[in-house]
Every structure is written in C-alpha cells, then in structure tokens.
Amino acid sequence: MMFVVRRLLLTIPILLLVSIMTFSLIHLIPGDPARVILGQEATPEAYEALRKELGLDKPIVLQYLSWLGNVLQGNLGTSITDNVPVSDLILQRLPATVELTIGTFLVAILIAIPAGILAAVRRGTWVDYTSTFAALGGMSIPSFWLAMMLIIYFAVENQWLPSSGYVPFSEDPVRNLMAMILPCVAAGLRESAVLMRMLRSSLLDVVNMDFIRTAKAKGLNEVRTILGHALRNALVPVVTASGLMVAGLLGGLVITESIFSIPGFGRLIVESVFKRDYVTVQGAILVAAIMVVIVNLVVDILYAVIDPRIKAGKGASE
Template identity: 45%
Template sequence: MIRYTVSRLLQAIPILILVSLIAFAIIYMIPGDAATVIGGPTATAADLAQIRRNLGLDQPLHSQVLTFYGNLLQGNLGRSLLLGIPVTEALLARSPVTISIAIYSLVLTILLGLTTGIIAALNHNKWPDQIATVFALIGVSLPNFWLALVMIILFSVQLRWLPTGGYVPFLQDPLGWLRTATLPAVSLALLQAGLLTRITRSTMLEVLNQDYIRTARAKGLSEWVVIGRHALANVMMPVVTVIGLILSVLLSGSIVIEAIFGIPGIGALLGNAIMSRDYPMIQGGLLFVTAALLLLNIVVDIAYTALDPRIRVNGGK
C-alpha cells in the first residue's frame, strides 16, 4: 500500500507541472498588455510601470520562469493585487469555509443518493423505483445556480425559514453555521445525489443478481443481513469512486454557489479575482485547487484499493 501511495503521488507531479505552466502562461494569454488590462484606461505610465514591476513583467522571460518556479517551490504563490496580501494566506484563510460547505454537501449527497438508490433497487420496477428514476433524471439535468435561486425564493423569501446568504463560522456558532450553510449545501447536494442514485441503483441491481446473494438467501439469512453485510459492501466499491468525482464537482461548483449566497470561500475569492483581473490570485488559485483535487483523487484511489483486496496494481500490495 505504501508503494502504491508513493507511486500515485509521483504520478501527480507531471500534472502539477503542466498546470503550473498553464498558470504561468495565463498572464500572457490575455490580448494586449497585461499591465494595461489591469490598470485600466485611466492608468498613467508610472502606474503601468509599477504594475509590470509587481508582476515581474519587466524581467526577461527566462528570469520570470525561474522566479515563478523558485517562489512556487517555497510555497510563495505571489501577492494579490486586489487584497494586498499573499495569495497563499488568502487561500488558506478561505479554505475552511469552502471545505465545510463541501463536506456538508457530500454528507447530504451520500445519505440521499445511497438511500434512494438502494430503495429503488430493492423495489425494482415499482413506484419507489420510478420516483427515484425521476429524481435522478432531474438531478443530473438541472443547473445548480438555477436550483439555488429557486431555493432562495422558496425557503428564504416566501417561507423565511433560512437566510438568503452570508456565512457564520462553525466554531463561532454551530447553529448559525447550520442555518447559513444549509441552502448552499442542499443546492449542491441535490444535483449530485441524482447521479449517485443512478450509480447506486444500477450497481445494487447487478449485485442482487449475483450467485452469492442467492446463496445467502437460500441459507435463510434475513434480508437485512443479506443487504447490509453482503450486497452493500460490494456496492460501496464503485460508489467510492463516484463519491470522489462528486466531491471534485462540489468543490469546483462552489464558485457559482458562493457568489450567489455571498459566502466568503475560495470560490467567491477566485470569482472576484477573475472579475478584477487579479492574475496572481488566479494563478495561485488554479494551482491550489488543482493540488487539492489531485490529493483527493489519490485518497479515493487508495480507499478503493483498500476496500477491494482483489485489486493488484503496481505497488498496491
């Protein structure tokens, strides 16, 4: 397992190098002069010169590349033009907000998706199965921003059950956090729960038709034991992979959701950086999110290998 983990970490290095090259090239991809775009039409020649110095654009290209990777190896992602603080500091300060919303959404997704998918499989071609199929279809079809706006109108404006936006840290006020995080988390979770429902349903139907399930039932085991001990354990293996992909979608989808609900997370931070042309923040945010998603995929792969001892990947023993 240790060899497999090290192997997966080494495989992530080329991806990080490629993404870092893209992040470095972002500032050169915009049309025209980056300093002019950042400074705007009212910027003076002195302002443009200062912007170029701040971004290192007054240096030769090879010096810029060496400086960029030298800072990167030290964990220095630059300084935000908009906030005036190090990018790493800003990202780390916003991370707990985004992570808390993503974990809340993931818990809701797993509970709803697994439960609905299992119930649908156990009632194949019956009305619970049909309802679950409709739910899954709606879940994979609706955009999360539309669902978020509908939930704000319904639960905040009409019923006044939950606030329309804002964020309260969990450690400061757990109940306040629950009130402010519920609508964003549900907006993200409902759509991904539809996908998890489809995967769980199809996997469970396949498992229930296996010979060992028939044997377990023939031995007189209760249905709860057959489902909980024999079927569900095998259903979880492909579901773990899907959950990893879902969490990646939840993290990436937070940009829109955080903007809608006014949540001060990484998504809102990057959204503001894009709108204000804060290129150091955009570059650092791209690398930060990519590294987080790569680490997440590695954890999912390791968990999948641990769940299924039949898997023998190079170094996985």
C-alpha cells in the same frame, strides 16, 4: 503501503505539470499582461513598475523557476487590487467553500445511498419508479432555481432559516450551521440524484453475480446479502463519481455562494477575474488544481480499501 507510495510518487509529475499550466495562465492573455491589467491609459513608469513586480522583464524560464520557488515556500504573490498576500485571501475564503462542499456531499450521500439501495432491491416496483423519477427531476431542476425556491419557503415565508450570509463556525457554531443548511441542501439534492442513479445501476449489476446467489443459497437474508456483500462491490463507480463531484464542488459552487452570499473560494476566482487581478487568479487556480489532485489520490486509496484486488494490481484501474 506500496500502493499508496506509488500513487504519491505519481502525483509529483502531475503537480509539476499543473504548476507549468498555471504559470502559463498569465502569459496566455492576449497582448502584454501588464498592459491588460493597467489599461491603455497607464503611464510608462507604472507599466514598467508592474512588469518588474510581476517578473515579466526576465526570461520566461527564469520567471517560472522564480515563481515555483516562491510557491514551494508558500508565497503565491501579492494581490494587485487588494495589495495583500494571495495566500491570505485564499485562507480567508477557502474554509467557507470546504464547509459547503462537505455539507453538500453529506446531503448527497445521505439521500443517494438509501434511495439507490431501495431502487435496486425493489426494482420494477413503485419504490424504484418513484426514486428514478425523483432522480431525473433532481438532475433537471437548475440549482439556482431550487435555491431561490428554498429561500422563499424556508426563509421568507416561514422564517425558519436565514436566507443568506455566512458566520464562521469558530465564531458561532449554531448560526453557522443554520446558515449552511439551505445552500447545502440546494447543491446536495442535485448531486444526490446523480449518485443515486449510479448506485442503482451498479448494484443491479452486482446482485446478479454468482457470489450473491451463493450467499443467498447459504441462507443469508436479503439485508445482510445487500449490505454485507453487494454494496461494497457496487461502490467503486460511486466512489469515482463522488471524487469527481467533490473536486468539481471545490471550485464550482460559485452560483450557490453568490445566491446565499457566502464569501467562498469560487467567488474569489470570479471576482479576481473581473478585477483583472491575475496574480490572485493564478494562485487560486493552482490551489484548486492541487485540491483536485489530492481528492483523486484519496479516491485511489479508497479503491484499494473497497476492492483489495486493485491494491494487488489486479483491478481495472491498474
């Protein structure tokens, strides 16, 4: 319990630093942010009105405190181009990205864990070579090319799955799942290759340790030795990679979302940048950073579950 409390307390200064960096985003724009947003042809009245709306007429410290107070109340500002609350835009787009992230992660795990275990247990055999070759191919193939190949084969030629589009799960669960299969597979295959190679390497290190030889000497069969003892100890670096992967996917699925026409969180950020809607960009980046911090917190807690030595302060991460 104290381990979790310490990690929660540690997130407070991290979130404060994230808020400062996010707030500074709009002030890092070369020139006056209001002038950049409106353009050089804007009237002085419109220019002054936007500066007042963004709070740019106040001292920088007061601007930050005012913005932080609004954020703590759930107010991320109002979109300049859409004239709707930024929080509403994020809530509209975030579920699709979260669903795509979860689906991608499940595809990656379902492929990586069995393949990684088989490659480590059958080291030096055709199983190991095939898994390693497939992993190298998965990391080398661009995700956008793989996505287009999947669309051509499964949607265009055979019409088994829809080529694009998104239907919320609450409206039609079947159509939602059918539409998410191709994007999840396209993104998940590459991620599975990374996790598989990491699990293989970690498992090969663990199976040569003394406690594994002791377990075998006691008469445990290979399956129980690997799954009951070796795998748990080999999962720590895999959990680290998985946390980084999930954090990256939450804001980095822009290409996949664009190819499959999914109105996701990543596309919202890119569209807002092109529209110079810096208030939306500011709010979206803050939410993305908070999600990354939460994912890292979950990873830290999983460390303690997998390896009790970490909870006791004896792990390498302490």
